[in-house]
Amino acid sequence: MLAVFFLAVLVAPAAIAADLTDVGYLDQAAVGALPQFQRANAEVAQYKAQLDPQFAAAMKHARNDADRQRISGEFQQKFLDKQRQVLGPLFARAQTAIAQIASNQRLSVVVDKRIVVFGGQNITKSVVDLVNGPGPVVPPASTPPPADIGFVDQTQIDQLPKIKAANDNFLKFASDARQGALQKMQAAKKNQQQQQQIFQDYQKSLNDEQNRTLKPLVDQTRSAMANVANQKHLILVIDRADIIYGGADITADVQNALK
Amino acid sequence: MSKMRSSRKIFAALAAAIVVLAGCAQQRADDPNVRGIGYVRIEEVLKKHPLYPQLAQIDDSIDALGLHSLGAGAVPHTGKQIAVQTKELNNELKAAQDRANGILRQKQLDYAQREQAAISAALAAAGAGTNGAQSAQAMQNISASQAQQVTAQANNDFAQYQQSVVSQSNAALQSIGAQLSARADRAFGQRATQLQERESQLSLELSQQDANKRLQLRMKLNGLALPDATRKQYREELAALDAREAAAVSAQRARDQQTLAAYRAQLNGQVRTEMAAQSAKIHADTQAKLQTRRNEVSQAVSSQLQGLRPAAVPSNLPAATRDRIAQIDRTFKAQFQADAQKTIAQYQATKAELDARYAELQGADATATGAANSQLGQLQRERDDLYNKMVEQIRRDAGTVAAKRGLQVVLVNIEAAPGGIDLTNDVERDIESLHE
Secondary structure: OHHHHHHHHHOOHHHOOOOOOOEEEEOHHHHHOOHHHHHHHHHHHHHHHHHHHHHHHHHHOOOOHHHHHHHHHHHHHHHHHHHHHHHHHHHHHHHHHHHHHHHHOOOOEEEEHHHEEEEOEEOHHHHHHHHHOOOOOOOOOOOOOOOOEEEEOHHHHHOOHHHHHHHHHHHHHHHHHHHHHHHHHHHHOOOHHHHHHHHHHHHHHHHHHHHHHHHHHHHHHHHHHHHHHHHOOOOEEEEHHHEEEEOEEOHHHHHHHHO | OHHHHHHHHHHHHHHHHHHHHHHHHOOOOOOOOOOOEEEOOHHHHHHHOOOHHHHHHHHHHHHHHHHHHHHHHHOOOOHHHHHHHHHHHHHHHHHHHHHHHHHHHHHHHHHHHHHHHHHHHHHHHHOOOOOHHHHHHHHOOOOHHHHHHHHHHHHHHHHHHHHHHHHHHHHHHHHHHHHHHHHHHHHHHHHHHHHHHHHHHHHHHHHHHHHHHHHHHHHHHHOOOOOHHHHHHHHHHHHHHHHHHHHHHHHHHHHHHHHHHHHHHHHHHHHHHHHHHHHHHHHHHHHHHHHHHHHHHHHHHHHHHHHOOOOOOOOOOOHHHHHHHHHHHHHHHHHHHHHHHHHHHHHHHHHHHHHHHHHHHHHHHHHHHHHHHHHHHHHHHHHHHHHHHHHHHHHHHHHHHHHHHOOOEEEOOEEEOOOOEEOHHHHHHHHHHHHO
């Protein structure tokens, strides 16, 4: 009888962690599908459609590549300005709504729905209602509480000289390998068996090079992230792209650790 | 009683042992290093899924098809290019027909002249009482002025032909140059557009990512009782955010410009190489055409000079002479038929080769523009469907495992995990059991 009691305690840990989590998630596609976002996106697309022929006409008068690059930069800047002007206020409103809902529900972090496979608090409907509501959205009075989840900006990590150099070298290797494989493929013409072998060799060379040059750096980066996260008492680290609100940014610490 | 105490001791020891073992085997959800959080390394679980070999095979097929379709880059794929090649083949066919007809006409003329010469000889041999010698003489009677006229006309024709061929070659070269440049410009434009879209995306992502921090700073700035120094600091932080975003986009743009410059150099190199090859080919074709025409003109002039003013066969000939002339006529006609047949057979062989090239061209068209793209699209759809099904199954399974373990939230796409419960092995076991 006592054994049964002990076993029952052992197999029912769910009762121990029954509190609501402070991790929320948002379906960004649902917010993006709101009519005001759709209209804004259509406006940006229409602007681009107007800009394209002007761009093409300007490029025709370009005398050299420097001209082309200058024109390209100018038009790109125009487009970015428009994008910011049209979409900026909508993003700001949505972000304020997310902050307010997160504050109301005592969430320390809000992540993208795609990375949640179980649990968490879905705040999509609340955010959509608030964004659609009348009047301005009021920002919360307090900042989010400290989170158990941290994040890193992988794009910034990738810009560290040694990682960038390794990535660039690998891209060059991949490009050369592809070019070589293409030439061999053309020489092999209709010999499928030979082509299959060329393709397998090409894939193997890429995998080998990746394991030789990139994998050690990936392992080193992961290890640095884990160490920094440990020091900051974080449970998990995710990519910045998956964070919507809150969370602890450890990018700078990881960059320092990797230098 | 002592038996009962003993049993209790055994149970207690057993329970303690189970607790120790469980503690070693599984972390608890309320552990300070877990705090109700779990995670799954979904890419690892995918490899254990029963459908993974199928997914890997589709991935390989997509990669291979991508390489094949790129590998066929030297073969023109677009409808316009196919149309250009078809036109070239039509021109070749027409040229082959004209050539065959020209040769036949030339042979006809040649045989007629030789027949005429043989008849004249027969008439001359028939001798006195006839006008054969005069006729034979008449057949050879070519005035110097007529010969000059024929030669001048032939030279004039050849000069016109040469001019026309050279103009065509130049036009073809210019056209090819324009096509190659246009193709390079299109490729450059596509790459530039891709990079620009990436810059837009980066700018958008950065502003989204910083929105959270920016909002917090603005909220802090809204505080009325904020010391000036702190307010200044927050403003500077806001400005730094803007500057960082702008710098990131500018840095990306600078990198993209470098990429574009390198790409332009590569494209220019390709255009030069291809142009040199096409130029050499066109030059060789032009020289061959001119040489052929030169030979033809030379033969034609020679024939015309020989064949000018052929004499008429007299009507009052002896029977034997008439029979001889009839015999000559039959012989030359038979020889001409046999010779002409050879020319026709050569034309048929050329046409068969052109037909094969038509078929190949149509095949290349269908493969390149239709089948390959459609196959790639189909494979990509199959891959997405399969991947989504597998991931959905893994997510469901992870949910079940997480509920059993009493976790509050389980995430995927983890960069690092100093804490939390790794459910990967549990989910892998469940997924692997699908094999059984």
